[in-house]
Amino acid sequence: MKVAKFGGSSVASAEQIRKVAAIISEDHDRKIVVVSAPGKRDKNDSKVTDLLIELGELSLATGEAESELQAVLERYRSIAEELKIDGDIITLIETDLRERLATNRHNPGVFMDSIKASGEDNNAKLIAAYLKSTGLNATYLNPKDAGLLVSDEPGNAQVLPEAYDQLIKLRDHEGVIVFPGFFGYSPEGTLVTFPRGGSDITGAILAAGIQAELYENFTDVDSVYAANPNVVNEPVEIKRMTYREMRELSYAGFSVFHDEALIPAFRKGIPVCVKNTNNPSTSGTMIIAEREYFFNPVIGIAADDGFSTIYVRKYLMNREVGFGRRLLQILEDEGLSYEHIPSGIDDTSVILREHQLTDEMQERIIDRIKNELHADDVYIEKDFSMVMIVGEGMHNTVGVSARATAALARAHVNIEMINQGSSEVSLVLGVHQEDADRAVQALYEEFFGASDGTIQ
Amino acid sequence: MKVAKFGGSSVASAEQIRKVAAIISEDHDRKIVVVSAPGKRDKNDSKVTDLLIELGELSLATGEAESELQAVLERYRSIAEELKIDGDIITLIETDLRERLATNRHNPGVFMDSIKASGEDNNAKLIAAYLKSTGLNATYLNPKDAGLLVSDEPGNAQVLPEAYDQLIKLRDHEGVIVFPGFFGYSPEGTLVTFPRGGSDITGAILAAGIQAELYENFTDVDSVYAANPNVVNEPVEIKRMTYREMRELSYAGFSVFHDEALIPAFRKGIPVCVKNTNNPSTSGTMIIAEREYFFNPVIGIAADDGFSTIYVRKYLMNREVGFGRRLLQILEDEGLSYEHIPSGIDDTSVILREHQLTDEMQERIIDRIKNELHADDVYIEKDFSMVMIVGEGMHNTVGVSARATAALARAHVNIEMINQGSSEVSLVLGVHQEDADRAVQALYEEFFGASDGTIQ
Numbered sequence A, B: 001m002k003v004a005k006f007g008g009s010s011v012a013s014a015e016q017i018r019k020v021a022a023i024i025s026e027d028h029d030r031k032i033v034v035v036s037a038p039g040k041r042d043k044n045d046s047k048v049t050d051l052l053i054e055l056g057e058l059s060l061a062t063g064e065a066e067s068e069l070q071a072v073l074e075r076y077r078s079i080a081e082e083l084k085i086d087g088d089i090i091t092l093i094e095t096d097l098r099e100r101l102a103t104n105r106h107n108p109g110v111f112m113d114s115i116k117a118s119g120e121d122n123n124a125k126l127i128a129a130y131l132k133s134t135g136l137n138a139t140y141l142n143p144k145d146a147g148l149l150v151s152d153e154p155g156n157a158q159v160l161p162e163a164y165d166q167l168i169k170l171r172d173h174e175g176v177i178v179f180p181g182f183f184g185y186s187p188e189g190t191l192v193t194f195p196r197g198g199s200d201i202t203g204a205i206l207a208a209g210i211q212a213e214l215y216e217n218f219t220d221v222d223s224v225y226a227a228n229p230n231v232v233n234e235p236v237e238i239k240r241m242t243y244r245e246m247r248e249l250s251y252a253g254f255s256v257f258h259d260e261a262l263i264p265a266f267r268k269g270i271p272v273c274v275k276n277t278n279n280p281s282t283s284g285t286m287i288i289a290e291r292e293y294f295f296n297p298v299i300g301i302a303a304d305d306g307f308s309t310i311y312v313r314k315y316l317m318n319r320e321v322g323f324g325r326r327l328l329q330i331l332e333d334e335g336l337s338y339e340h341i342p343s344g345i346d347d348t349s350v351i352l353r354e355h356q357l358t359d360e361m362q363e364r365i366i367d368r369i370k371n372e373l374h375a376d377d378v379y380i381e382k383d384f385s386m387v388m389i390v391g392e393g394m395h396n397t398v399g400v401s402a403r404a405t406a407a408l409a410r411a412h413v414n415i416e417m418i419n420q421g422s423s424e425v426s427l428v429l430g431v432h433q434e435d436a437d438r439a440v441q442a443l444y445e446e447f448f449g450a451s452d453g454t455i456q
Helices: A014-026 A048-062 A066-082 A088-102 A108-133 A163-172 A199-209 A243-251 A262-268 A323-333 A359-372 A400-410 A433-448 B014-026 B048-062 B066-082 B088-102 B108-133 B163-172 B199-209 B243-251 B262-268 B323-333 B359-372 B400-410 B433-448
Strands: A002-006 A030-035 A138-140 A176-180 A183-185 A191-193 A214-219 A240-242 A272-276 A285-288 A300-313 A347-353 A377-390 A417-420 A426-432 B002-006 B030-035 B138-140 B176-180 B183-185 B191-193 B214-219 B240-242 B272-276 B285-288 B300-313 B347-353 B377-390 B417-420 B426-432
Touching: A002 A014, A002 A199, A014 A030, A014 A066, A014 A108, A030 A108, A030 A199, A048 A066, A048 A088, A048 A108, A066 A088, A066 A108, A088 A108, A108 A138, A108 A176, A108 A183, A108 A191, A163 A199, A176 A199, A199 A214, A199 A262, A240 A243, A243 A262, A243 A285, A243 A300, A243 A377, A300 A359, A300 A433, A323 A347, A323 A359, A323 B323, A359 A377, A377 A433, A400 A417, A400 A426, A400 A433, A400 B400, A426 A433, B002 B014, B002 B199, B014 B030, B014 B066, B014 B108, B030 B108, B030 B199, B048 B066, B048 B088, B048 B108, B066 B088, B066 B108, B088 B108, B108 B138, B108 B176, B108 B183, B108 B191, B163 B199, B176 B199, B199 B214, B199 B262, B240 B243, B243 B262, B243 B285, B243 B300, B243 B377, B300 B359, B300 B433, B323 B347, B323 B359, B359 B377, B377 B433, B400 B417, B400 B426, B400 B433, B426 B433
Parallel strands: A002 A030, A002 A214, A030 A176, A138 A176, A214 A272, A240 A285, B002 B030, B002 B214, B030 B176, B138 B176, B214 B272, B240 B285
Antiparallel strands: A183 A191, A272 A285, A300 A347, A300 A377, A377 A426, A417 A426, A417 B417, B183 B191, B272 B285, B300 B347, B300 B377, B377 B426, B417 B426
16 A cells, blocks of 8 residues: 655646556555645746735735636636546635635634645645546545644644544545645644645655555655755766655755655655656655665765854853853744754854844844853854755764865865764754855765766 | 962972972062972872872861871971971971861861862962072962952852952062962952862963963973873974963863963963973973964864763754753753753754763653653763864864864774864864774874974
8 A cells, every 4th residue: 555645746737637647547556645736837837835825815914816816726727627627626626715715814824724725635626536537436535534633833733643543544445545735634623734845744644644555755856866956967866765864855955855754654664755757667766764875875965055153152151050051041032943052162153044033033142142141252143054964874984074074175165063973864064155055066076976876 | 570380290399399499580570489289209109189188088087187197297398308498387387287177177168178278378388488598589478368369169269350459469569479379268268279270270360460471380391282192102392372272172181281270361361381390491382362373273182081972862853942951951950061062953962071970860861851851762872082173273274174084084983973163273073982092193193293393
């Protein structure tokens, strides 16, 4: 039994949905199909989810958004017409959307979650109808009916353990289930979405729930690559990698797979395969629990920008029990999460994602650190990138950090921060944002320059 | 006007004290002489401070320690006799010691501080008497009379800012002042000691207090070396280094200079010179505010052992605002200070000095992290060394970390942790304790292998 998830570009048009149908018909083990909202058909196109956000926000603000509603319906209509699906489906989608627009207007968080989630939900209904029209025994299933219970955090839901007691029953379902990604329901019955990109999460939860033999994640690339193809020319394809490697890479900027999506699959030991809807005969990338890493201690190089550093210096800081805790308390009071805390004897830095920091917050933080912690010096620096080298073999292979730092030295990239020591599978190098691409290219050349195009 | 501090080995015997007298007579700018307690005369000898600790502890425990008292007096007596100082000095020291032994017995902290500090105090009296006997205008000065006010933390005193208002008056003193190192007095008049090795601190405070042109720190080596001579064969001599470099190196294991001692000198911009009592004509090591670092980005390699790592793993840790703060709170509740906190996505480690950790404390910490923070995995690993590469030029020189990590790779030393990013002058590499010497040797060879014996 397999769960197959199709991303936005795989279900963006009638042509793409025909490929999905072919993929499903080809393997009868593909019992659960998780779908995203229609994505972009070409570079200049809009994703349905973005249209829905526009629609929802305008409707809340002005009470009127008819042309935005029609733009959404038009996307479904063009697909339905080309696929020659019964016209009733569009009426059904329109009714559903108008109902959502009329409900929960007093609660913008819940309202927007419901509008956004309609992209996946209605696309699942449409795809189920199409599959049925091709003669397949396919049914749309709503997450509420399936028992996909999640925590009540709009836009940030987490699956609740009791959901799995319900989901296991889907094993007994006859035929193919078409399931919308991206959302579940709270125990009180409210629709709540996962973080964006959350259809991957839905797929992983269902795969774990039915104890699938495989979770297939269909996207628009042949595999996961060892580096970002926009930065490195024709990077090698990764054939096999571990959950931990994928999770670290996606956290550090690999967009192919949502970084939290792997956890349910990992916990139940479900293998994950990343495949290409447009080229389904290629084997893709298998994500599994363990791999041989003797020949490839490093599997990928990722980079993410937009980091700031809060630098704090105080003489005899290291003698002051509680200094670090009080520093983190100040950040916590502002609701900030941090990434790394490199520390010297008399100084410490906190590295965090800068989108969290408003100007006002920065002033408050600096003032509090100066006044409450009596720091000698405090300042905030911006525009850092975190470059991450990931690989299961790193921890036990002497010399990975040597090769990495030498490669950056050759490329004249100054290393502002190094963090190694807690994660066994990654090494983080902080560099100035303008050096990030050059850093990734140099590291790629060092670890993959001699490769023949794929790594096992 | 100069302050000259003489360490334990420089005042261990009559022969050594004659050298001290010659050094003082030679330069009339040496107006304040800070002395330690008599140190070891040879490898198998005892330091007077250790004899005093034995004496104090036994006296407190049993009320009787006459032979221990005689052992201390015997050290002073042998010096006084050989130097032909008036016999009254020994009577004076004996009276002083018996008085200390009879006072503050209800308060062991204050009692022990007073007993320990007598080593420096009585040695200062003895040396002042000797200098006077040679015809020098020398006076013993008690820290209370000088106004050396410190915080009331037994064994861990810090100078109070108001002390400097008094100490400046010492500039007007006629002749040479002989001043005992290691202790001051609280505003309430209680004797309080600095951390051990604190005579360096006294010297630095006095140098700052009288705005000396130079603080000379006389010891038993010709200079500060770029690495521990017990680990590296004939390491190069450092001729000039900055305060920050010295402070980081001494924190990381260089025993030549107490790591907190530099701060008063640094704050007032007093240059510090480390010189050899046994070879006073060599220039020694100058410690100053700035140096040219173009040719020597790295100035020294230190290593210190006895570190433990508390490893904590929890899925989605990085999403949990406050996790790090709550982790540090648990350590703070146990009174623990930490050194580094390397962190991954789902895991973090806290590195701390393991002498702080009792077995019971470890159990409590692990339990609390599991139960209160709901961590998936927690364990403590021991026997790590922190190897520190120090140099003003490190931050702006591309490739220092590359050379360091490559050197360790060649020496087959696995790097367990790297911390770079907060301090601009150091890079910390965590290694297993058994690899530490090999790591220092490899790094020394990399950064100093081609040197001709000294670095500027």
